[in-house]
Amino acid sequence: EVQLLESGGGLIPPGGSLRLSCAASGFTFSDYGMNWVRQAPGKGLEWVSAVSGGGTTYYADSVKGRFTISRDNSKNALHLQLNSLRVEDTALYFCAKERLAGGLGHFEHWGQGILVTVSP
Amino acid sequence: DIQMTQSPSSLSASVGDSVTITCRASQDINIRLNWYQQRPGKAPKFLIVAASTLQSGVPSRFRGGGSGTGFNLTISSLQPEDVATYYCQESYGTPYIFGQGTRVEI
Numbered sequence: 001e002v003q004l005l006e007s008g009g010g011l012i013p014p015g016g017s018l019r020l021s022c023a024a025s026g027f028t029f030s031d032y033g034m035n036w037v038r039q040a041p042g043k044g045l046e047w048v049s050a051v052s053g054g055g056t057t058y059y060a061d062s063v064k065g066r067f068t069i070s071r072d073n074s075k076n077a078l079h080l081q082l083n084s085l086r087v088e089d090t091a092l093y094f095c096a097k098e099r100l101a102g103g104l105g106h107f108e109h110w111g112q113g114i115l116v117t118v119s120p
Numbered sequence: 121d122i123q124m125t126q127s128p129s130s131l132s133a134s135v136g137d138s139v140t141i142t143c144r145a146s147q148d149i150n151i152r153l154n155w156y157q158q159r160p161g162k163a164p165k166f167l168i169v170a171a172s173t174l175q176s177g178v179p180s181r182f183r184g185g186g187s188g189t190g191f192n193l194t195i196s197s198l199q200p201e202d203v204a205t206y207y208c209q210e211s212y213g214t215p216y217i218f219g220q221g222t223r224v225e226i
Contacts, residue, residue: 035216037164045156045164045207047216058214061121094163105211106154108175110163 002026004095004111011117016085022078022095022111030073033098035107036080038091038116048093049080050104058104063089085118092116122146122210126219133226137198141222143191143208152212153191155184158221159204167206168193200226 008020022034036048049069050058057069068081078095092113099108123146133139143153151171156164166175168184171191183194195202203226208219 044205044221045158045209045218047209047214047218050214050216060215099166099169104214105152105209105216106166106169107156107164107209108166110165112163 002097002109004097004109006093006095006111006114009093009114009116011119012085013120014085014087014118016118018082018085018116020080020082020093020095020114020116024076024078024095024097027097028101029071029076031101033102033104034069034071034078035096035098036069036078037094037096037107037110038089039094039113040088040091043091046091051078052104053102082116085116087118090116090118121215122149122212122217124208124210124217124219126206126208126222128222129220130223130225133198133224135198135200135226138194138196139198139224140195141193141206141208141224143186143193143219145189145191145210145212148188149210149212151187152210153184153186154209154211155193156207156209156218157202157204158207159201164207195224198224198226202226 095111096107097109099106155168158164172184
């Protein structure tokens with residue numbers, strides 16, 4: 001059974017940094033692309049970033065240059081480094097696994113999400 | 121970037137009704153369109169891939185269709201457990217864009 005467990009969220013002032021992690025189990029982690037998707041309070045879903053199984057990274061324009069996605073295949077872990085945080089980055093951040101090995105853009109499994117609150 | 125527009129933003133129907141949600145892309149995305157269900161307080165659930173292929177375990181009352189720029193999600197015989205917000209999402213290329221969501225109530 002695929003399991004994704006996010007951690008690392010919290011309350012952070014504007015301009016601060018935070019590192020989110022997603023512990024994955026139940027599948028061959030290195031074979032699959034992984035994503036971060038966020039949801040601001042009461043709002044819709046917004047794709048944030050992806051990393052392919054081979055390590056190629058992709059970002060939404062809203063976070064490019066501020067957020068960095070990475071993966072540690074030896075520890076079955078996905079990370080998102082959030083720098084220069086803004087109030088508008090406040091959201092529930094979901095880790096999501098791709099549907100197919102080698103594929104991108106199909107978010108088959110989701111974690112429960114971790115809350116990041118950016119506030120003075 | 122591709123823009124995805126869903127309609128309606130919300131709807132209310134009775135148990136047993138058939139409801140249809142529409143999703144329109146700002147450019148031709150072939151059938152690179154997915155649907156998700158998000159029940160209140162829960163993580164999204166992957167319902168449909170490639171416009172019309174149901175994920176394993178998704179009830180057959182869910183049906184997806186369309187191609188190019190126009191897509192739809194139909195729930196025939198609406199059930200209480202279908203109360204949720206439904207999102208379309210294009211997988212044509214990054215950035216992956218979601219529709220704004222359609223809230224379905226009973």
